[in-house]
Amino acid sequence: MTLSKALEATLNGGPASLDRATFPEPADRRDLLLAILTIYDLHTAPLHRLGGRARAQHHPAIAGLKTALETAYLQGFSAIDAGRDVDAVAAIRRIATADLVPPVYDWLAHEATWPELVEFLAIEGGPDAGFDDLVAAAQIGLDGEAKLELARNYWDEMGNGSLDRVHTELHNRLVEAIDMPRFAREQLPVEALERAALGSVLATNRWLQPELLGALGLLELQAGPRCRKVVQALRRLDAPAGAFPFYEEHATVDPHHGKAWLDNAIAPLAVEHPEWAARMVEGARWRSKANRRFFDAMAVRFGVERLAA
Numbered sequence: 663m664t665l666s667k668a669l670e671a672t673l674n675g676g677p678a679s680l681d682r683a684t685f686p687e688p689a690d691r692r693d694l695l696l697a698i699l700t701i702y703d704l705h706t707a708p709l710h711r712l713g714g715r716a717r718a719q720h721h722p723a724i725a726g727l728k729t730a731l732e733t734a735y736l737q738g739f740s741a742i743d744a745g746r747d748v749d750a751v752a753a754i755r756r757i758a759t760a761d762l763v764p765p766v767y768d769w770l771a772h773e774a775t776w777p778e779l780v781e782f783l784a785i786e787g788g789p790d791a792g793f794d795d796l797v798a799a800a801q802i803g804l805d806g807e808a809k810l811e812l813a814r815n816y817w818d819e820m821g822n823g824s825l826d827r828v829h830t831e832l833h834n835r836l837v838e839a840i841d842m843p844r845f846a847r848e849q850l851p852v853e854a855l856e857r858a859a860l861g862s863v864l865a866t867n868r869w870l871q872p873e874l875l876g877a878l879g880l881l882e883l884q885a886g887p888r889c890r891k892v893v894q895a896l897r898r899l900d901a902p903a904g905a906f907p908f909y910e911e912h913a914t915v916d917p918h919h920g921k922a923w924l925d926n927a928i929a930p931l932a933v934e935h936p937e938w939a940a941r942m943v944e945g946a947r948w949r950s951k952a953n954r955r956f957f958d959a960m961a962v963r964f965g966v967e968r969l970a971a
Contacts, residue, residue: 664689666696669727673700673715683723688734695855696847698731702862706795732863738856739948750932750939751924754876754946758883758920761950764957767891769966776899778964783892784842785854785960792861793881794819794829799865800874806934811926815882815919832908839904853959857952864945872931872938873945879928880946883920884953889913 663671665688672683688694704712704719718724770782794816801812821827836842847855864874889912896905932939 664693666693666700669697669700672723673718676714677717680718680721680723685723685727688731692852692855694731694734695852695859698728698735698859699847699855699862701728701731702859702866705866706792706862728866732867735856735859735863739951748940748943750876750942751929753943754879754924754928755883757943757946757950758880761954762884763887763891764953766957766961766964766966767888769961769964771891771894771898773966774895774899774964779895779899780840780842782960782964783836783840784845785850787854787858793878796861796865796874796878800871800878802868803871804931807930808927808934811922815923818915818919827911829908829911832911835904836908839902851956851959851963853952853956857956860948860952864948870945872935872941873948875927875931875938876942876945876947877949879920879923879942880949882916882923885912886914886916886920889916 663686665686668685672679672685688697701724704715704724709716766782770779774782797812797816797819801809801816804812817823819829821829821831825831837844850858860877861874864870864877889909892909893906893913896909928942932942
């Protein structure tokens with residue numbers, strides 16, 4: 663039995679099953695990622711979906727497995743060098759600019775068919791899947807201007823108090839408008855699972871708060887130009903009206919969010935906690951690396967390997 667299947671069986675078995683749980687080694691990278699995402703569900707999934715499983719969140723067997731899997735997961739990223747003296751704002755800007763619009767987005771804007779566009783968007787999951795919850799976790803323990811900036815960002819995610827403008831509601835309308843399929847995790851490429859896991863790795867480990875702040879800042883800096891390409895594709899293919907607001911919103915506001923995140927969160931935190939500067943940059947690098955693997959895999963999936971070169 664694979665690790666992910668053994669974990670599912672253990673969680674389904676209740677407290678007694680947890681108390682006697684032993685887990686095999688992951689069969690491969692996919693098995694590791696499926697297992698770690700199942701554990702993150704215990705931390706972040708809606709409670710009504712978890713039911714009794716929620717009690718397993720901090721069970722010693724689950725906590726030990728989480729730590730072991732995260733150690734293996736993070737080996738795929740570079741090590742933290744917290745001793746470097748860096749300009750965190752400038753460094754994160756350079757990372758964002760270096761891979762601002764992956765070539766697969768140009769293919770999407772100019773060449774993709776309607777079925778290809780819908781499939782891509784279903785796998786991509788939107789530029790900020792779960793971003794509101796990640797921002798909420800990132801602000802814990804902060805104060806001053808940085809906390810205010812994350813609060814402003816979160817309130818914008820909440821549609822500035824208007825339910826029909828909440829970003830997750832806009833995404834729900836996009837899904838309905840284009841009849842977007844819902845892929846089970848088992849159907850997703852490994853690179854999509856790895857990209858999805860990164861935010862939860864950072865958000866569920868307090869010691870990785872600086873890396874989380876850097877990763878989220880990079881997301882905000884890069885989302886706008888990419889979303890403009892998606893809007894271009896939607897227009898070219900005469901998408902229904904309900905498909906546009908989600909990506910139009912991000913195309914417009916995320917460049918402002920990115921600048922504000924750097925100026926009002928990254929910059930003051932780097933001054934207040936100089937040891938965080940290199941680590942916030944490292945988090946941006948981790949996000950960039952996960953993104954690059956994902957978009958290269960998408961180029962291969964859709965037969966545009968030349969764009970991944």
